Amino acid sequence: MMKRFFSLVAAALTLVACSTDDNYSLDYFFNKYGNSGQSDTTVITTPDTLNVAIVYNGTAATLTGDVSQITVSRQGADIIVTSETEKYLLLTLSGTSDNGSLTIYNQRKYGIVLNGLKLTNPVGPAINNQCGKALYVTLADGTTNTLADGTSYQEQAIDQKGTLFSEGQIYFQGTGSLVVNGNTKNGIASDDFIVIEEGTFTVNVSETGSNGIKVNDGFTINGGTLTIDVKANGARGIKCDARTTISGGQTTITTSGDCEISTVDGIRDTTSAAGIKSDSLFVMSAGTLTITSSGDGGKGINCAENVEFKGGTLNITTTGSNDIGKPKGVKSDTGIIVSGGSFSVTVSKSWACDNGSESDDPKDHVTVLGTPVTQNIYKKSVIINY
Numbered sequence: 084m085m086k087r088f089f090s091l092v093a094a095a096l097t098l099v100a101c102s103t104d105d106n107y108s109l110d111y112f113f114n115k116y117g118n119s120g121q122s123d124t125t126v127i128t129t130p131d132t133l134n135v136a137i138v139y140n141g142t143a144a145t146l147t148g149d150v151s152q153i154t155v156s157r158q159g160a161d162i163i164v165t166s167e168t169e170k171y172l173l174l175t176l177s178g179t180s181d182n183g184s185l186t187i188y189n190q191r192k193y194g195i196v197l198n199g200l201k202l203t204n205p206v207g208p209a210i211n212n213q214c215g216k217a218l219y220v221t222l223a224d225g226t227t228n229t230l231a232d233g234t235s236y237q238e239q240a241i242d243q244k245g246t247l248f249s250e251g252q253i254y255f256q257g258t259g260s261l262v263v264n265g266n267t268k269n270g271i272a273s274d275d276f277i278v279i280e281e282g283t284f285t286v287n288v289s290e291t292g293s294n295g296i297k298v299n300d301g302f303t304i305n306g307g308t309l310t311i312d313v314k315a316n317g318a319r320g321i322k323c324d325a326r327t328t329i330s331g332g333q334t335t336i337t338t339s340g341d342c343e344i345s346t347v348d349g350i351r352d353t354t355s356a357a358g359i360k361s362d363s364l365f366v367m368s369a370g371t372l373t374i375t376s377s378g379d380g381g382k383g384i385n386c387a388e389n390v391e392f393k394g395g396t397l398n399i400t401t402t403g404s405n406d407i408g409k410p411k412g413v414k415s416d417t418g419i420i421v422s423g424g425s426f427s428v429t430v431s432k433s434w435a436c437d438n439g440s441e442s443d444d445p446k447d448h449v450t451v452l453g454t455p456v457t458q459n460i461y462k463k464s465v466i467i468n469y
Contacts, residue, residue, distance in 0.1 A: 131169075131170050131171060132170060132171045132172075132173050133148075133149040133152050133153065133166065133168065133170045133171065133172045133173065134148045134149055134173050134175070135147070135148040135149055135150055135153065135164070135172070135173070135174050135175070136148050136174075136175045136176075136177070137162060137174060137175070137176050137177075137178075137185065138177050138178040139160055139176070139177070139178035139179055139180035139183050139200070139201075139202060140160075140178050140179070140180070141160070141179070141180055141181075141182075142159045142160050142180065142182055142183075143159060143160055144157065144160045144162055144178070144180070144183060146162070152166075152168060152170070153165060153166045153168075153172070154166070154167075159182065159183070160180040160182060160183025160184070161183060161184045161186075161204075162183070162184065162185050162186070163185075163186045163187075163188070164185070164186070164187050164188070164189075165187075165188040165189075166187075166188070166189045166190065166191075166193070167190050168190075169190075169191065170191075171191065171192075171193060171194070172189055172191070172193035172194070173193065173194045173195075173196065174187070174193070174194070174195045174196070175195075175196040175198050176195060176196065176197055176198065176200045176202070177198045177199045177200050178199075178200065178201075179200075179201040179202075180201075180202055180203065181203045181205070182203070182204075182205060183202055183203070183204065183209075184202070184204035184207060184208065184209055184210070184211070185202070185209070185210050185211070186208075186210075186211045186213060186241075187210075187211070187212050187213060187214060188213050188214065189214040189216070190214070190216075191214075191216060192214075192216040192217035192218070192219070192251075193214070193216075193217075193218065193219070194218070194219040194220070194221060195210070195218065195219070195220050195221070196221045196223055196257075197220065197221070197222050197223060197226065197228040197257075197259065197261060198223040198226055198228075199223070199226040199227070199228065200228045200229070200230075201228070201229045202229070202230055202231070203230075203231040203232070203233070204231075204232055204233060205232075205233030205234075206233050206235065206236060206237040207232060207233070207236045207237055207239065207243050208232060208243050208244075208245060208246055208247065208248045209230040209231060209232060209246050209247060210230060210246075210247050210248070211241070211242075211243060211248050212248065212249035212250060212251065212253075213241055213242075213250055214249075214250060214251055215250045215251040215274075215275070216251045216252075217251055217252045217253075217254060218249050218251055218252065218253050218254070219254045219256065220253060220254065220255050220256070220257075221256050221257040222255070222256070222257035222258065222259030222260060222261055222282040222283075223257060223259045224257065224258045224259055225258075225259060226259040226260070227259065227260045227262070228259065228260065228261045228262065229261075229262040229263075229264070230246050230247055230261070230262070230263050230264070231246060231263075231264040231265075231266065232245070232246040232264070232265060232266055232267050232268065233266060233267065234266050234267060234291060235267060236267055236268070242274070243268070244268055244269055244272040244274075244297065245265060245268045245269030245270055245271055245272035245293075245297065246263050246264065246265045246268075246269070246270055246271070247263055247270070247271045247272070248269075248271075248272045248273070249272070249273045249274070249275070250273075250274050250275070251273070251274070251275045252273065252275040252276050252277070252278070252300075253271075253273050253275075253276075253277045253278070254278045254280065255277070255278065255279045255280060255281075255282055255284070255307075256280045256281055256282065257281065257282050258281055258282060258283075259282060259283070260282065260283035260284070260285070261282065261283070261284050261285070262284075262285045262286075262287070263284070263285070263286045263287070264287050264288075264289075265286070265287070265288040265289065265292040265293065265295075266288075266289050266291055266292055267291060267292055267293075268292060268293050269288070269292070269293045269294045269295070269296065269297040269322075270286040270287070270288050270292070270294070270295045270296060270311075271286060271295070271296045271297070272294075272296070272297040272298070273297075273298045273299065273300075274299050274300075275298075275299060275300045276298060276299075276300040276301035276302065276303070276325070277296065277298045277301075277302050277303070278303045278304075278305070279303070279304040279305065279306070279307055279309060279332065280305050280306055280307065281305075281306045281307040282307045282308075283307060283308045284307065284308065284309045284310065285310045286309075286310070286311045286312070286313075287312050288311075288312070288313040288314065288315060288318060289314055289315070290314045290315050290316075290340070291315065292313070292314075292315050292318070293313075293315060293318055294313060294318050294319045294320070294321070294322040295311035295312070295313045295318075295319070295320045295321060295336070296311065296320070296321045296322070296323075297319075297322045298321075298322070298323050298324070298325075299324045299325065300324070300325050301323065301325045301326045301327070301328070302321055302323045302325075302326075302327050302328070303327075303328040303329075303330070304328075304329050304330070304331065304332045304334060304370065305330050305331045305332065306331045306332045306370075307332045307333075308332065308333045308334075309332060309333070309334045309335070310334075310335045310336075311334075311335070311336045311337070312336075312337045312339075313336075313337070313338050313339075313340065313356070314338075314339050314340055315340045315343075315356075316340040316341050316342065316343040316356065316378070317340060317341075317342060317343025317354035317355065317356055318338060318340050318343075318356050319338070319356065319357045319358070319359065319360040319385075320336035320337070320338055320357070320358045320359060320374070321336065321358070321359045321360070321361075322360045323359070323360070323361045323362065323363070324362045324363075325361075325362065325363045326361070326363045326364045326365075326366070327359060327361040327363070327364070327365045327366070327386075328365075328366050328367075328368075329366070329367040329368070329369075329370050329372055329395065330367075330368050330369050330370065331369050331370040332370045332371075333370065333371045334370065334371065334372045334373070335373045335374075336358040336359065336372075336373070336374045336375070337358075337374075337375045337376075337377075338356040338357065338358055338374075338375075338376045338377070338378060338381055339356075339376075339377050339378050339381075340356040340378045340381070341356070341378040341379040341380065341381075341403070341407070341408075342354060342355050342356070342378070342379055342380040342407045342408040343356075344407070353380070353407060353408055355378075355380040355381060355382055355385070355408040355409075355410075356376060356378045356380070356381045356382070357376070357381065357382040357383070357384070357385040358374030358375075358376055358382070358383045358384060358399070359374070359383070359384045359385070359386075360382075360385045360386075361384070361385070361386045361387065361388075362387045362388075363386075363387060363388050364386075364388045364389055364391065365384060365386045365388075365389070365390045365391065365415075366391045366393065367391070367392050367393065367394070367395050367397060367424075368393040368394045368395060368423075369394050369395045369424075370395045370396075371395060371396045371397075371398075372395065372396070372397050372398070373397075373398045373399075374398070374399045374400070375399075375400050375401075375402075376399075376400075376401040376402070376403060376410065377401075377402045377403055378403045379403045379404045379405070379406050379407050379408055379410070380403060380404075380405065380406075380407055380408015380409055380410050381401055381403040381408075381410050382401065382410060382411050382412070382414055383399035383400075383401055383411070383412045383413055383428065384399065384412075384413045384414065384415075385411075385414045386413075386414065386415045386416070387415075387416050387417075388415070388416065388417050389415060389417050389418045389419070389420060390413055390415045390418070390419045390420070391420045391422075392419075392420070392421045392422070392423070392424060392426050393422050393423045393424065394423040394424040395424045395425075396424060396425045397424065397425065397426050397427065397428070398427050398428075399412045399413065399427070399428045399429070400412075400428075400429050400430075401429075401430045401431065401432075402430075402431045403431075403432070404432060405432040405433055409432070409433045409434075410430055410431070410432050410433050411430060411433050411434050411435070411436075411437050412428035412429065412430045412434070412435040412436060412465070413428055413435070413436045413437070413465075414434075414437045415437070415438050415439065416439055417438070417439065418438050418450060419436050419437075419438045419448065419449045419450065420449075420450045420452065421449060421450070421451050421452065421455075421467050422451075422452040422453055422469075423453070423469045424468075424469060425467075425468050425469070426465065426466070426467040426468070427465070427466050427467075428464070428465045428466075429463065429464045430463050430464075431463070432463075433463075434448060434462055434463075435461070435462065435463050435464055435465045436448045436449040436460075436465050438450075445460050445461050445462045445465070446460050449465060449467075451467060453469065454469075455467050455468055455469045456468050456469060
């Protein structure tokens with residue numbers, strides 16, 4: 084009964100959900116910040132701010148602060164916040180609930196501070212941002228925060244694509260930590276782009292879930308520590324429908340699922356698990372990226388456009404069989420270009436690097452620029468150090 088009430092209220096509030104901010108298109112983002120994806124974190128402090136604190140406690144939640152200037156609907160620990168003012172909304176979340184959630188409808192970019200929150204929604208996302216503008220998530224210093232969804236989602240009239248879902252961009256900042264457990268869909272999902280500036284992130288997705296991070300318009304990590312473990316067949320640690328940029332931080336991705344096989348209109352389709360699946364350009368210039376894939380046909384990086392490795396440290400290992408799919412370390416449909424840093428890829432089956440060339444010579448499958456100190460290029464092992 085409680086969840087049915089929540090669903091009906093959420094459906095009604097879709098009428099006031101804010102539209103996507105065209106100023107935050109992917110082109111605008113990269114033109115302003117460049118490939119580094121450096122975000123403007125100064126917007127988090129403004130003199131005209133609505134401060135609202137939400138403290139979860141079991142099957143209830145307490146709201147304090149500028150509550151009179153927003154609209155709040157609640158049923159138990161399921162909270163819906165709607166703000167239609169021109170002021171900057173800042174929500175600070177803390178406490179614990181294993182049967183609660185937060186859904187936000189807002190007209191402007193806003194912020195969430197996770198200040199020691201442990202929140203589980205057994206029938207949907209723990210946090211669902213229904214605003215198409217920027218969401219700034221701050222992990223409060225010294226805190227550990229945990230979000231989890233349930234093993235099934237209750238149908239609603241709004242998108243529910245992961246444990247933490249946002250219609251708009253997400254900027255992560257703050258030096259605290261966030262653990263995201265996905266049991267049904269993605270761990271973290273955005274219909275726009277995601278930028279990680281700092282913090283410690285652990286994303287665990289079970290065999291019944293989907294991807295670790297799913298993002299439509301671009302993914303960038305500039306710093307912090309990101310650890311992703313996905314177990315579902317055909318799942319990806321990071322699935323990005325646009326450009327993927329790594330310019331700092333320490334990222335570790337583990338996939339263990341086999342190929343996912345589906346048949347549509349009599350046509351069989353096979354989807355391999357991958358550490359990173361990018362439908363556009365992949366660029367790495369700094370930081371550390373370690374990917375391990377152990378499932379049948381599993382891949383390290385699977386990219387529709389160029390893989391450009393300019394610096395940092397990359398270590399990829401695939402140990403899966405090739406009974407159904409072809410496991411590969413780095414796969415690109417257009418080119419693999421290495422020009423700096425430490426690049427190491429090892430596979431037990433198939434090709435370490437595959438740029439789409441039909442050549443049997445491994446050196447034709449990767450382009451090396453400059454003069455590396457070490458250059459060992461074989462079919463199942465590619466090691467290049469500058």
